[in-house]
Amino acid sequence: MNVLGIIAEYNPFHYGHAYQIKTLKKQTNADYVIIAMSGNFVQRGAPALLEKYTRAHMALKGGADLVLELPVxxxxxxxxxxxxxxxxxxxNTGVVTHLGFGTENDNLSILQKISDILLKNPLAFQEHLQQxxxxxxxxxAARAKALETVFSVTESDDATEVxxxxxxxxxxxAIEYLKALASLSSSIQPVPLLRKGKGYHDTEMSEGFCSASAIRKHLHDLNTDSADRNLEHSTMPEYSFELLTQYPHTLLFEDDFSQLVHYxxxxxxxxxxxxxxxSSPELxxxxxxxxxxxxxxxxxCELLKTKNTTYTRISRLLLHLILNIKSTDYGFLKTDTLTPYFKLLGFRKSAAPLLSSFKETGKAPLITNISDAENQLSADARSLLQLDITASDLYHLALTAKGNQPPLNDYRHPLVIIP
Known part of the structure; x- marks a missing residue:
């Protein structure tokens, strides 16, 4: 059985995501697709536009068979x-055979070479990086410059691409995914896929393949009441657009959490x-x-960003402030237990064989009901899960502060199940 795994945010789910699932599934001859998806907060240091169960629903409609929450x-x-x-x-699912990911360069060889240098951290690279x-x-920027210098000596043909x-x-x-696979000695096969359409940071709306950044900016610039969500159908599949327009809550953005940060x-x-x-002492x-x-x-974020401190890093720091995530939190779990549970957000009924196999091979408990987690998890795992629960509670707090009806919390929200 071939099982494709994809790590994603789907913030929100658009044509590029649907293309990625369909194309990678065909390339890998996958029987099923598992998504490891961010919950209510995302990697750039911001709230997700839509809460996690709606985005999981979009993913399932878009071809996923099972969606797991990536711990916050x-x-x-x-x-x-x-x-x-x-x-x-x-x-740790024990069933995933291929890892698919989008790139602007699908030359797996050079991506692997860069990954190897960063993982092995040779002395020459360290010296150039510090300089x-x-x-x-x-x-x-320093890492890119150091890598280019090392490549000019060892891999001169590839140096200009770095x-x-x-x-x-x-x-x-993509490079970090390759590093992670190597550190786990994983048998999962990496499968890069060239990104289609606009670039990751492109904020210009256009028909067809459009970046999630552009869609978010478009929605932010509109009045975000449901009656004004006039996002063009051409940027998202019909099912995804329908879930967006029927979304019962206000869309959330960074500034909706400003008071918590200021406090x-x-x-x-x-x-x-x-x-x-x-963070750092200087910052x-x-x-x-x-x-x-x-x-x-x-x-x-704009006020504090500098040449060597990016907007995104500051935004992540502000998010960590309100989520109470400390630097030491990243060191308390060993590499083979980074994810000591699987929190299920939704699945297809037709993926029952995958779910059965997953339950047999998974290296951690599968959580379908948080109330039962107390007896399933170690103390460290419960601490990690509590961060997820707190993150959802804070997300819901921002929604209610904007006049929304309180959403169901993680203890009460049902799984998303489609045929």
Whole structure:
């Protein structure tokens, strides 16, 4: 049995995602597709546009057979931890045979070479990286420059491609997926797929293949009441567009959580701020000094970003503030137990054989009802799950603050099940 695994956010699910599932399933001759999907918060350090069960429903309508929630500890993390969590989740199912992912460069050979250097971390690369950091480059820019220098010596034919490859978030994630597979000694086969249409960061709306960033910006710029969700059908499959237009809640964006962030900034010391994931003593001091200039989440990110501190890193840090995720939280689980449970969001009834096989081969408990998790999980696993529950509660808090009826919490929300 071939089972395709995909790590995704579907924020929201559009034509590019449907194309990816269909094409990769055909390429891998997969019998089933499992999605490891971010919950209510996503990797760029922001709330998801739509809550997780609606997005899982979109994925199932779009060809997925089973959707698992990627724990928020990893879903809200940098590319390295996001990839580690997602790959570990799929690897631990024991049934996934292929990992599919989108890239702007499907040359698996060069992606693998970059991955090997980053994983082995040779002395020459370390020295070049430290030198570029001393020169004032941000970590991503310094890493790209160091890799290009190492490649110019060992892989001269590929050296000119390195900077171009590392300029794309999808390529960076692809490299991190390869690193994670290697660190787990996983037998899962990587399958890159060239991205179609607009780039990851492109915010221009257009017909057909359009980036999720463009769709979010379009919706943000509109009045987000349900009557005004006039997103063009050409950007999303009909089923996805229908779920969006019928969504019973307000769409959420970063600034809807501004008051929570401001409260944390006003009540934490610089030393405490430095303990959060993606923080540092220098950044914590800057945040503390600027706290009275805070007007919104997005404004504060713009205020604090510098040449070597990106907007996305600051946004993730602000998210970690309100979720209470500390740097030390990424070290308490061993590599083979990064994902000590599988939280099911939904599945197809026709995928019953996959679910049965999964229950037999999975290296962790499958959670279909959180009330039963207390007896299924270790103390560390319960702590990880509690972060997911708290994240959903805060997401629901923002919805109710905007006048929405309180959504069902994680204890009461039913699984999404389609034929």
């Amino acid at each position: 500890l990893y879903a809200s993390a940098s590319a390295e931890y996001f990839a580690k969590g997602g790959v570990s989740l799929l690897h 570029e950091l001393k020169n004032g480059l941000s970590f991503p 900077n171009h490859i590392l300029a794309s978030p999808n390529n960076i994630l 944390k900034l006003l009540t934490e010391s610089p030393d405490a701020l430095a303990t959060y994931a993606d 914590a001091n800057r945040m503390y000094r600027a706290r009275h200039s805070f007007t919104s989440w997005s404004q504060f």
